[in-house]
Amino acid sequence: MSNNDKGFVQINGQNVAIEGERNLLELIRKSGIEIPTFCYHSELSIYGACRLCLVDIEGRGLNASCSIKPEPGMKVKTATEEIREIRKISVELLLANHRVECPTCPQSSKCKLEELARKLGITEVRFKKAKLDHPVDLSSDSLVRDPNKCVLCGDCVRYCREIQSIGAIDFAHRGKHTVVTPAFNKDLAKVECVNCGQCAAVCPVGAITVKQDVDKVFAALDNPEKVVVAQIAPAVRVALGEQFGMTSGDIVTGKITAALKKMGFDKVFDTSFSADLTVMEEGTEFLERFTKGEKLPQFTSCCPAWVKFAEQYYPEILPRLSSCKSPQQMFGSLARETLPKMLNVKPENLFIVSIMPCTAKKFEAKRPEFTHENLADVDAVITTQELSRMIEASGLNFMELDPESLDLPMGFKTGAGVIFGTTGGVTEAVLRFAVEKVTGEKLNNVDFHQVRGEAGIREATLEVAGKQVRMAIAHGLKNARKLAEEVKAGKCNYDIIEVMACPGGCVGGAGQPVNFTPGTIKRRAKGLYEADKMLQLHKAQENPYIIETYEKVLDKPGSHKAHHMLHTKYQSRRRISDKGMPLMTGEGTDKLSIKVCVGTNCYLKGSQSILKALTKDIESRGLQDAVDIQATFCFEKCGQAPNVMIGDQLISKCTFDKAREALNAELKKKTS
Amino acid sequence: MTGQTDTMMRKFEKVCEIIERYNNDSSKLVPILQAVQEEYRYLPEDVMYYVATSLGIPSAQVYGVATFYSHFALTPKGKYLIKVCDGTACHVKKSIPILEALMKRLKLTEDKMTTPDMLFTVETVSCLGACGLAPVLVINEEVHGLMTPESTIALLDNIIAREEAK
Ligand code: SF4
Ligand code: SF4
Ligand code: FES
Ligand code: FES
Secondary structure, eight states, X not given: OOHHHHOEEEETTEEEEOOSOSSHHHHHHHTTOOOOOSSOOTTSOOOOOSOTTEEEETTTEEEEGGGOOOOTTOEEESOOHHHHHHHHHHHHHHHHXXXXXXXXXXXXXXXXXXXXXXXXXXXXXXXXXXXXXXXXXXXXXXXXXXXXXXXXXXXXHHIIIIITSOOOEEEESOGGXXXXXXXXXXXXXXXXXXXXXXXXXXXXXXXXXXXXOHHHHHHHHHOTTOEEEEEEOGGGGGTGGGGGTOXXXXXXXXXXXXXXXXXXXXXXXXXXXXXXXXXXXXXHHHHHHHHHTOSOSEEOOOOHHHHHHHHHHOGGGGGGBXXXXXXXHHHHHHHHHHHHHHTTOOGGGEEEEEEESOSHHHHHHTOGGGEETTEESSSEEEEHHHHHHHHHHTTOOGGGOOOOOOOXXXXXXXXXXXXXXXXXXXXXXXXXXXXXXXXXXXXXXXOOGGGOSOOSEEXXXXXXXXXXXXXXXXXXXXXXXXXXXXXXXXXXXXXXXXXXXXXXXXXGOTTSOOOOSTTHHHHHHHHHHHHHHHSSOOOGGGOHHHHHHIIIIIOSTTOHHHHHHHXXXXXXXXXXXXXXXXXXXXXSSSOEEEEEEOSHHHHHTTHHHHHHHHHHHHHHTTOGGGEEEEEESOOSOGGGOSOEEETTEEESSOOHXXXXXHHHHHHHHHHO | OOHHHHHHHHHHHHHHXXXXXXXXXXXXXXXXXXXXXXXXXXXXXXXXXXXXXXXXXXXXXHHHHHXXXXXXXXXOOOSEEEEEEOSHHHHHTTOHHXXXXXXXXXXXXXXXXXXXXXXXXXXXXXXXSOGGGOSOEEETTXXXXXXXXXXXXXXXXXXXXXXXXX
């Protein structure tokens, strides 16, 4: 096909070929002209609300370029006097409705509104300042929500709904009262949000930002009593460089170590070490299940956003999740166990910092099951971005730093633990362990290209010692939901399913430098595979310090001790509202309370008909005044739905007969 | 059983019926909420959760829709719902002074149109279809035509006296 066939659009007098661009905006950007946008995001549906992307199309006037298909022969102007003036007005209107506190805002210097105001040369706001008095939502461990800064672009709403299939936040109210908020204006920590942080990553302003924990770390570094150690997650090393002008994918582990040492960290270790440990435990667990043919497919459990997602929406598959803690938490447990002696420090003076690409890790570190006797396994979690801020605040010139090596033993890793940071990496690392274990032969080719790649859901089958191992890999929670639904419906035969909540895996985490340059995530992943190549060892089971750790501390993979330290339990958490609906309130004094769950799972299992039958029964026997009946939401026992609570007794897998029996027993107790 | 309990149960069953009638179809959210509001006269939070659960959509979406349309109420209304018509005919015949008189007597403000004792809620509506009787107001289902601020207050005082006597 010749160029002519494709057709051209004339942009500011120059011809630009149409090559399948979905909209005029993409075509204009391809030609090298930057068009400002707030509500356009290439992975999300088109919203067309901010009007910043206006262009002048000959014969058609002003149009939002994000919502127009390029047509051959179009003549477009992108920056006429009129367009400039309209953009100025739009930005001024936004500024009038925006809490302006740029120097102290966490978004400072990456804020699109700030940037646009500067580029458009706005020196004053000609509109009356709106009253901005929304409370700031600090409830989440991972994120801060300041609706007073929101420009209502809806990027976060669409991301949460379209990519993560959650919909924890949405537009509410109308006109000048419009806000983006969780249901019923609740705190973010009280709703379905899984802390993936992608809403903060797409927010062009500072209306949703990552919660900052830098001060805690500086305070510990300043405290002479504290011994401060760090663990660095795999994905951090291939992204931090971007903050200092390097290319995504450049490996900067050595420089990070040097920077941390200069800041006063006593030891710098590697989360890839504990990822190696995860491979040993998760691989052993998988082989056991695979041999017995039970609790399959085994889902990975290293992504805390996925874990919360599963706990909320798929309680019935929780037994299939690997019981392994994530590498971050495995590191924490092991550090708490071994470091006090090794570093000669009182347990309470050991301060453990993790440096993560992820916002959900902040939430994970605070889960109550990871704190023992008031000591958290991980004291503070900071993101890649926060680390870059610490480096700047410490006055270090990152580019000038000479690389230093990580500390032993927990700074030693194999390539298996490094590729954990990208989608497909966990599966590949586990395969490198499992195949060798099953065949009993040395695995020479460690690269499993069939599990690598970018597609949102990938499948692969591998023959190991005459048996088929069927694998699926999902990244982005909407994709994970698809697989979970299939598993729930018994429609698929996978043996192992890897899930990472963020598109691309941890390299695309919301704690990473914000970088929407196409190919960024791919380059970071490539960096990890290169790091794997550069290491001497590629299989977790060959890591001498892992071997030593088992000998000295953990006994063997899957041992009692290993289970105690490195495994965890999940709980279903479908609680969306604490309130129940009172349906029947008796007049008696000593009433029996009856609660029938009408949350999703119980509803699907027919709790509503139990409720009906039970009420009828009570009425027909004239017992109305002896009971209080409530419809409630979720007893967090969704796996055993439907659930009914009579008095203090929770009846799972309830039927009308069971409920009636319990009711009679309780009533008898009361009268006797 | 008290009359109130009876109503609560009946209403809940009604909600279940409504959702069934619309086949748990989330694209019918607006008519479902409308029907639910007819039952409760407002949209209670727990009922909206129930609607979200049974339609399989996020509760934030239900909340968004419920707060977007002005005819949905998220707070309970008083025992007496007074609707003052402000359609063109009523407006011309001076319905606003009636509204103002009501608000003053009941100490209401634009943000708070229900009395703290939950006895009265005042609303404006556009055209009740009784323009011949303009200006018109409706208390619960009862239509009162050809009103003045004075006759309105007299009507109100009557209700208050009746309630106090209870
Ligand atoms: S953190 Fe993730 S789950 Fe939570 S609101 Fe943002 S996008 Fe949705
Ligand atoms: S919070 Fe941010 S991303 Fe969400 S609508 Fe507001 S400005 Fe846009
Ligand atoms: S980017 Fe086109 S309208 Fe917002
Ligand atoms: S304008 Fe009032 S009833 Fe029609």
